[in-house]
Amino acid sequence: MPFLDKLLKEKPRTPAEVVSKLTGAIEALSAARRDEKASEKANESLAKYLGCAKLLLFGDDEHEATKENAVALAQEASRTDLLSLIVKNLDVMEFESRKDAAQIFGALVRIKENDERGPGATYVLAHPEIPTLLFNGYNDPVIALNCGAMLRDCLRDDQIARKVLDGPVFLKFFEKVEVANFEIASDAFSTFKDLLTRHKSVVAAYLQDHYQEFFQAYLQLLRSNNYVVRRQSLKLLGELLLDRSNVKVMLKFVSDVQHLMTMMVLLKDQSRSIQFEAFHVFKVFVANPNKPQPIIDILANNREKLLKYLEDFHTEKEEDEQFKEEKAVIIKTISLLGTPAQPPTPAPAPAEGVPADSTA
Template identity: 45%
Template sequence: MSCNPVSREGTKHQIGEKKASFSLYLFPARSCNAKNRARGKEEEERVRIGSCVSTRGGAGRDASKRLPSQHLSGSLTSSGYVAGDPSDQQSDVVGKKGLFKSKPRTPVDLVRQTRDLLLYSHRSISSLPDSSKPDEKMVELSRNIREMKFILYGNSEAEPVAEACAQLTQEFFREDTLRLLITCLPNLTLETRKDATQVVANLQRQQVNYKLIASDYLEANLDLMDVLIQGFENIDMALHYGSMFRECIRHQIVAKYVLESEHVKKFFDYIQLANFDIAADAAATFKELLTRHKSTVAEFLTKNEDWFFADYNSKLLESVNYVTRRQAIKLLGDILLDRSNSAVMTKYVSSMDYLMILMNLLRESSKSIQIEAFHVFKLFVANQNKPAEIVNILVTNRSKLLRLLADLKPDKDDERFEADKSQVLREISSLEMQDLA
């Protein structure tokens, strides 16, 4: 018995269906015998397990629900959807990801990339158009500086690693990264300036092979101190530059350069700036400069004591600003009571003009200033080689001084202070007028 042939139009339609679905096979309308019915089942089974299921036929959708997922796996290529072992394909994808995965940055890489971004900032910041959208490279620069800070200081989860700190420090000072950072600091955001200031501070203490390489770098680049000290005149940058400057003068060669330059004279003005925070920062820096490196300070004062103390007394001790006077008298006591400055102290306490200034400070309404002034005044009285004019001034003002000192007491009991005061009172009481030469 012959089968009913498929019409030409039906065949064309089904061929079109096959082309659209890639794997949809043609079936006769009905089977004429068992052989054809078996063939039809075979064809239907091929549809169910084919690599691609028609999205147009309902049977295709049902088949996809019945099949395990691995039968639908494969990779889409330019020639179509190709079946394959899912484990092989997954390992292949992982391999490709591993191949193109970026390696973590080393401290050396981090510094080099930061240096490139600083160069970009230095070149382009003035030409960038005003825009509310942040520059991506400047954002990346901020991230890099923050990351350097984490390497140097660690965080709540991890302590800094010595080897990483050494690598970062060595690369940082290998080229002019510090100079770039100082120059570009005004281009950074406030938070990034703070991070940069902490990075610079930490790097001054980092040792590489037991050596402070920051000191060697600054010795070859002392002009950077000129840039930093000018920062005190920039109200937005003063505290950042001041902090960096203070850390740099931890190195004796740097402090010596500043003391021997004209920069030291500027502090008499910076300490009296109207901005309290900047003035206080300048005072802290001035104190560091005059107390840290004792031999260098003693040498400086010996060579420059005449102009230095003349300016110190007239501009600071006699300042109209209470805070300036209080800080200045405290620092003066620290300087003169230091053993390394004994020669300078002896000359200072032999000056009648300086004694008059101290006696006026003893009359201040502020007890803090009175107490600090006493510690310097006692040096004049204790001097065993007092000039005649010093003795005569003390004798002339004896009664006033005795009353003033008798009432002078610190807020807290201080046995050492009371012992010194008793000795001073006895010394003044025993003085006699002397003939002037």
């Protein structure tokens, strides 16, 4: 008899029964944290009931999953605090159970009813400590990647994303993407990027309301000593500025002299990949038809150096017609800039004994 058939005959099969048993198993595991024998028994029980939940949610080759069962499981999970229990006890679960629990959590949060917010997402929205706990999971290498995946599942909902953006956790992402552990830093950046690109209107409103603090922190990423952080941050910045939802933010960003100077430094970075990503942000400064005079002055003062540099800039990519055309436009625009206005030369002081000319 296949294992899952045996499991179904021996264990509860309705969504309500599965959630009840699963909740009990997690509570037992939590209570047995310091009791090795009790923890072993609780982990065995947990693995069985996680298997039941996975079968209801995903089915297998012989058992087809139904939306009705999935929705019922999500409803029961929301009524019994199962989602909170999973998050709070992820660290004491065994490796395979932890993977299964994260997968089940994600499915329960994603499930929708008639294209409306489902019970799982509604539960997380009413318990804002859940995204915070998942973010804090990045501090524990054992559960960091599980927590990252679960947090990204939560952020699929626009209202949860809005709460995270407006809450105390978001600005801490700027630290997490630079931690020493490469896997954790990369996962944190994936979550950071998801949060800034998935819900465009929500993000546009956030960037307008928190422009100063956001870009003050973001510029530090562009100056990071970590090559991967600089490259990923530059690429994401280009995506944000060129998104139509962020037009107001883009115009403000490219009117700032310090931002232009940062891009000009990155254009000459030792890494050709970073040079290339910097070009896609630099071109927005040049192409802006309403450049403030200080921006024009910097471009004009550096015109000859910029033209010489851009002439040989990534010539190996000129088979890319779009890049070739953009580069030609930028070169032409810079070449047509007039020299910056010079301050008037003060009139020489009159010689001793000679009265100044007072004629109009």
